[in-house]
Amino acid sequence: MSILVNGETKIIIQGITGKQGTKICREMIDYGTQVVAGVTPGKAGTKVNGIPVFDTIADALQAFPDANTSLVSVPRNMAKQAASDAIMSGQIKLVNVLTEGIPNQDAAYMVDLAKDYGVRVVGPASVGIIAPEFHVKTGAIGGSDPGVFYPGKIAVFSKSGGMCMSLALDIFNKLGYGVNIVVGIGGDRIAGTTFKDLLELARDDTDIRLIIMNGEVGGNYEEEAAEYIKSTGYPKRVVARMSGIGGEALFAKGSRMGHAGAIIGEGDEGSYESKVQALEGAGVPVARSSEELITFVEREMPRRGHDFEKAIASDVEIVAISKAKLEGLKTQVRAVQTKTSLTQLLNGIPYFRGFALPELMIKATIPDAIYMALNEEDATPETMEQFVAAWDYCRKNAQVPDVAIKAAQGSYKAGNSLNAACAAGALTLPEFAAGADKPEFLFDAECSALTHIQQVTTIIGAILGNPIKAGDTRPFNDQFFSALAGREPSAAEADLLRAIFIACIDHTPATPSSLAAMTSYSGGNSLKTALAAGISAMGDVHAGAGEGAAAFLSKYLSEFNAAMKEKGSYEYSGITVNTIEGLADLVIKIFTGKLGGEKKKIPGYGHRYYSLYGEDQRAVALIEIAQKNGVAGGHVKLALAIESALKQKSYGLCMNVDGAIGALLCDMGITSRAGKATFIIPRTAGILGELLEQKAGSFFRLANESVIYTGPEPGRDFTPVLE
Numbered sequence: 001m002s003i004l005v006n007g008e009t010k011i012i013i014q015g016i017t018g019k020q021g022t023k024i025c026r027e028m029i030d031y032g033t034q035v036v037a038g039v040t041p042g043k044a045g046t047k048v049n050g051i052p053v054f055d056t057i058a059d060a061l062q063a064f065p066d067a068n069t070s071l072v073s074v075p076r077n078m079a080k081q082a083a084s085d086a087i088m089s090g091q092i093k094l095v096n097v098l099t100e101g102i103p104n105q106d107a108a109y110m111v112d113l114a115k116d117y118g119v120r121v122v123g124p125a126s127v128g129i130i131a132p133e134f135h136v137k138t139g140a141i142g143g144s145d146p147g148v149f150y151p152g153k154i155a156v157f158s159k160s161g162g163m164c165m166s167l168a169l170d171i172f173n174k175l176g177y178g179v180n181i182v183v184g185i186g187g188d189r190i191a192g193t194t195f196k197d198l199l200e201l202a203r204d205d206t207d208i209r210l211i212i213m214n215g216e217v218g219g220n221y222e223e224e225a226a227e228y229i230k231s232t233g234y235p236k237r238v239v240a241r242m243s244g245i246g247g248e249a250l251f252a253k254g255s256r257m258g259h260a261g262a263i264i265g266e267g268d269e270g271s272y273e274s275k276v277q278a279l280e281g282a283g284v285p286v287a288r289s290s291e292e293l294i295t296f297v298e299r300e301m302p303r304r305g306h307d308f309e310k311a312i313a314s315d316v317e318i319v320a321i322s323k324a325k326l327e328g329l330k331t332q333v334r335a336v337q338t339k340t341s342l343t344q345l346l347n348g349i350p351y352f353r354g355f356a357l358p359e360l361m362i363k364a365t366i367p368d369a370i371y372m373a374l375n376e377e378d379a380t381p382e383t384m385e386q387f388v389a390a391w392d393y394c395r396k397n398a399q400v401p402d403v404a405i406k407a408a409q410g411s412y413k414a415g416n417s418l419n420a421a422c423a424a425g426a427l428t429l430p431e432f433a434a435g436a437d438k439p440e441f442l443f444d445a446e447c448s449a450l451t452h453i454q455q456v457t458t459i460i461g462a463i464l465g466n467p468i469k470a471g472d473t474r475p476f477n478d479q480f481f482s483a484l485a486g487r488e489p490s491a492a493e494a495d496l497l498r499a500i501f502i503a504c505i506d507h508t509p510a511t512p513s514s515l516a517a518m519t520s521y522s523g524g525n526s527l528k529t530a531l532a533a534g535i536s537a538m539g540d541v542h543a544g545a546g547e548g549a550a551a552f553l554s555k556y557l558s559e560f561n562a563a564m565k566e567k568g569s570y571e572y573s574g575i576t577v578n579t580i581e582g583l584a585d586l587v588i589k590i591f592t593g594k595l596g597g598e599k600k601k602i603p604g605y606g607h608r609y610y611s612l613y614g615e616d617q618r619a620v621a622l623i624e625i626a627q628k629n630g631v632a633g634g635h636v637k638l639a640l641a642i643e644s645a646l647k648q649k650s651y652g653l654c655m656n657v658d659g660a661i662g663a664l665l666c667d668m669g670i671t672s673r674a675g676k677a678t679f680i681i682p683r684t685a686g687i688l689g690e691l692l693e694q695k696a697g698s699f700f701r702l703a704n705e706s707v708i709y710t711g712p713e714p715g716r717d718f719t720p721v722l723e
Contacts, residue, residue, distance in 0.1 A: 002131040002181050003155075003201040003208075004094060004122070009136050010067045012060050012092075014039045014082045015074035016048045020098070024073065024128075024140050025049050031146045032135030036064040039082075057085045057092075065091065071138050072097040072123070079124065080106040087119045096138045097123030097192065107190040114192060121192025127161025127184035133207075141165070141184060152178025153207060154297075157198045158214035159187040159221075160243065166290060167214060167241070174294050177301055180208050187216065195225035199234065210300050211236055212293070213284075216243040217272050226278035239296040240279050241287045242272060289613070292347055338518070341376050342689055343506045348613030352506060353378070358621035361499040366476055367391060369502045369682075370453070373689030374446050390439050391450050396471055397435065398454035404428040405462045412463045418676045419543060423536035425459040426452075431526055448527050449688040456535070456684045457483050460677045480681060484665075484674040492629035493668055499625045500664070503618040503657050504679050506686030513537045517687045518694060527691055534687045538680060547675025548603030549662025553635045554672055556587055561634070580634075584641035604659020605643065611652030619660035626664050635666035 011028070015021040016038025026049050028035050035051050037060040044055040054060040061067055070086035072079060072095060079099040086092045087110065095114065102124045114121040122129060128139020133151040141164055142149060148165065150172050158164045161184045168179050183198060185191050195213055202208045215222040222242070229238060276286045287293035343352050350357040353372045360369065371379050371387050379387065408425025412418065432448040457476075461468045461483030468479055481489035481497050489497065509518060517534030521527070540548065560583050563570040569578040570586075573595045577583050593599035610616040623640070626632040639659055646653035661678055665671075 002134060003198075003205055004120070004181065004183065005069070005129050005131050005134070005136050005138060007134040007136065009069050009094075009134075009138075010034045010036050010064065011069045011071055011138060012037045012039060012057060012064070012067050012086075013051075013071045013073060014057065014086065015072065015078075016040055016051065016053055017043050017046070018073060018075075020140070021073045022048050024071075024098075025051060027140070027142070027144055027146065028137055030144075031137050031142070033137055036060075036067050057082075057089055061089055061091050068092060069094045069096070069138065071128075072099055073139075074099055076101045076103075080110055083110040083121065084113060087114050087117050087121070090117075092119060094120045094122070095192075096126055096129060097121060097186075098126055098128065098139050099123070100125040100188070102188065104189050107188060107192075111190060111192045122183065123186045123188075123192055124190075125161075125186035125188040127164055127186075129181065129183050130164075130179075131181045132179060139184070141182065149182065150178030152180060153209035154179045154212060154301075155198075155202050155208045155210070156182040156212045156214065157195055158182070158184055158212075159216050160184075160214060161187075163214045163241075163243075163290075167212060167293070170290055170294055171212075171297055175298055175301065177297075180205075185221075189219065191221065194221045196221070196228045199225055199228060199238070203235065208236065210297065211238045212297070213238060213240040213279075214243075215240060215275060217275070222275040223278040226275075226282040226284065229284060230282035237300050238284045239287070239293065239300070240284050241290065241293045242275055242279075289348070291345065291609075338509050338694075340509050340690060340693060342373060342686070342693070343508045345508060345609055348610060348615065349617055350507065352502075357503065358617045361502045361618070361621045362625065364502055366480075366498055366501050369505050370450075370685045370689075373505060373685050374449055374692060376689075376693065386439070390447070391476075392473075393437075393439060394447055394450035395454045395476070396473065398451045398458070399470060400425075400429065400455050400458045400462075404455075404459065408459050408463050417539070417544075418460070418463060418547075418673070419535050419538040419680060421463050422456060422459050422677075422680060423532040425463075426456060426528060426532040426535060429455055429528055431528060445527065445692055449685075449692065452528060452531055452688060453681075453685050456531075457681050460484075460681060464671075464674060464677060483681070484677055485668070485670045492631050495629055496622075496626055496631050496664060496668070499622055500661055500678060501682040503622060504661075504682040504686075506683070506689065509690050512539070512542045513683060514687055514690050517691060521691050521694055527688065530691055531684065531687055535680060535684070538676065538683070543679045543683070544676050545603045545656070545658035546661040546665070546678055547672055549639070549659045550635075550665045550670075550672035550675045551662075552587070552591075552603065553638055553663055554666045556583060557634055557638050557666070580637050580641050581645070584638060584645050587638075587642060588645055602642070602646070604639070604662050605646055605655055606653050607656040610654060610656060614647065614652055615654050616656045616660075618657040619655045622657065622660040622664060626667070631664065631667060633667035635663040636660075639663035 011033060013021055013025055013035060016025055017040040025035055025038065029049055038048055038051050038053045039057050039060050040053055041055050043053045044059065046053045054063065057070065068091065070092045072082050074082045076099050079097060079102045083095055083097055086095045107124050111121055126139060128137060128141035130137035130141045130146055130149055132149040137146050149168050154171060154177055156164060156167055156179055164182045164184050168182055171177050185193055199211065202211055213225065279286050285296045287296055343350055352360055367388055368379065371384060404425045407428040408421045411424040412421035432451055434444050434447050438447055457479060458468045464483065466483050466486035468483060472479060477494045477498055478488060480501065481494060509515065513534040516537035517530045520533035521530035560570045564578065569576050570583065572586055575586055577586050589595050590597060591600050591602045607616055623632065623636060626636060639655060643655040662675055665675060665678065
C-alpha cells in the first residue's frame, strides 16, 4: 500500500479550466489517475477533457461523494480560499497545493486549518505526488510521460520538483530500482507536509525499503528530520542529497536562493553545513551531487534490482529524460548502458584509469596517456619502451594522400566547420593495412589507432595552413603545437600543450562524439570510419567552446588594450572601464543582453557536471601549470576575472576546460581557429580507446520497442491530395 495516494484515490482539480489545470488534468487521466471532477467558479456545466466542472467543491462532492483528494492549481490570490474550501468540506483527506508564491500568512493559515480538520496538505509549490504501482499521480510530476517512473521500494521526498524525476530516473537506469512513491513537498518557506511528516508515514510501510530525502539550504525541515531519525531509532535506511553548497558564502544572511524556502537564516540556521552535520549525525549519508547519491543508494541496494528485470520482462519502455535546467534538453532518449575502463567522474573529479586527471596533467606524458587509452593497462618500463617504438613506427608510416588533404581543405573552404572538414579528410583515407615490417608486439587495431592519431594531426595542420611533412620525426608534442600554431613551441609551451592533450583525451562515452563513434562502430564499420563519425559530432557546444572562448577573449582584450594605450580607458555602449575587472563585468553584460543585444551563453563557462561542484579541476590545473611556466598572460587574467564575477551570481558558473584552453591559446599567440583543433587531436586518442573496448558490429543497438512514437494513431485511411 502506498502512503498518501493509491488505487482508491479519486481527485477533484480546483482550477481545472486554467491553462495549467487543463494540461495536468489530461496528463493525469492519460496516466490512469481517477480524476472525477473539476472546480472553477462560473464554469459549472462545462467539461475539461471529459471531466465535469462545478462552481464549488461542495457541488463537486455532492455529485461525487467518494472523491477524497483535491489538487489546487489556482492563482496565488485564490489559493487560500480554494484550499480552505477543500479542507473544511469534511470529505477531502488530502489537499495537494501546486500553486507557487502563496504569501506565508496564507500558507500558515491553510496548514493550521488542515491540522484542525485532520486533513493532509502537501505543498504549497508542490510538483505533485506519484505512485507508479497504482498508476496514480497528482500534479505536474512526470509531465506528459509519467511512465518513466517504475514501481519499486524506494521513496523519494524532495523540495525540488525537477529533482523528483531526475533522481528516480538515475536510480532506475543506473541501479535498476523503481520507486514506491515520489513526493514533491515544495520549496516554499512553509510546507504542509515536511520531511519528518513523510518519514513518520513511511515508517511502518513494508513496501518502502529505502528513503531518499532531497533537501536544500534554508528552513529547518532537514534538521527536524535528522532529530526525528536520531531520537526514534528510525528503522529504515535513509540517504540524502543537499543542494546549495557554498550559497551562504556568496549571499548575505536572509537571502533567498531559488525557492522561497531557501532562505539562509542568522547563525547556522538553514545553512548547508548545519543540515549536513545534523543528518550525518543521525547516520544519514549526505551526497553533494546526484552522482554521489547513486553510490550511497548502491551501498544499500545492489545493482540491477528486480524492478529492472520486471520492467524488461513486461516490455516497459526504458527512457530517460535529461535535466532540462542543466542541459536544456526536452527530448526523450533510450537509456543505453555501456561499460568503460577509461574514465570515471567521481565527486567532481575526472579519473583516467583510476588516476586523478589533474594529477596526470602535471606528471604524465602524451605517450603515457595514449598507452593507457589503447591498452587498458598500466605500462611497465619494458612495455612503454616497446610502445614508444611502435608509435614512432606508425607516425613514420602514417601516410595522408593528397586526396584526403584536398577533401579536408575543400570542405573547410566551402564553409564547413573544422571538425566536419577533418572528418571529410579522414573518410578519404585508405583503410589501414599493416605492413610486413610492423613490430611483432603491435596488434593491428592498436597499430591502426596510432596511425590515425598521426593522420588526424596532419589533416588538421593542413586545414589550418600549417602542413606537417610525411615522415616528420619531431616529438609529437612539437608536431601537435606546429599543427596549431605553424611554429615550434618553447619548452614551456610544449609542456602546457602536453597538459592540454591529457585534459581533453577522454570524458566517458557519454559525450556526443563518443556516442556517434560507437554507434558507427557497432554497425561493423572500421576504426577510421567510426572515428570520422565521432569527429563530425564535435560541434560548437561539444568541442567548440574553446574556439568561442578564444575568439571573444581576444576581441575584447585587444580592443581594451588598444583603447587603454590611446585614451586611458575603454568605452562600449556608453560604459567606460579602465580595469580588467571592469572589462569582465562589461563582457558579461554584453553576453547577457543587458546592453540591448542578443542574450548568449558565454563560451567556456559552466558545465553540466562540474557546475555541481563549482569548479572544473581540469581548468584549474591548466591555469596553474600555465602560471608556473610563465605562459599565462592577459587573456588568462581576463578569463579568471569573468569567472570571479560570474560565480558571485551563481556558484556553478565556473570556467570549464574549454574556457581555460581558449585563454591559453590566446596568450600563446595561437589563432582562435585552432581552438576546436586543440580538442579534436587528443580526443581522437580517447575515442579510439573507447572503440577498442567494444566489439565492432555487436554494440549499441536499440529494440524497436524502445522508440517513443508521437505521431497520429495507426490505422488511418489515406486520401490522396493530388489526383
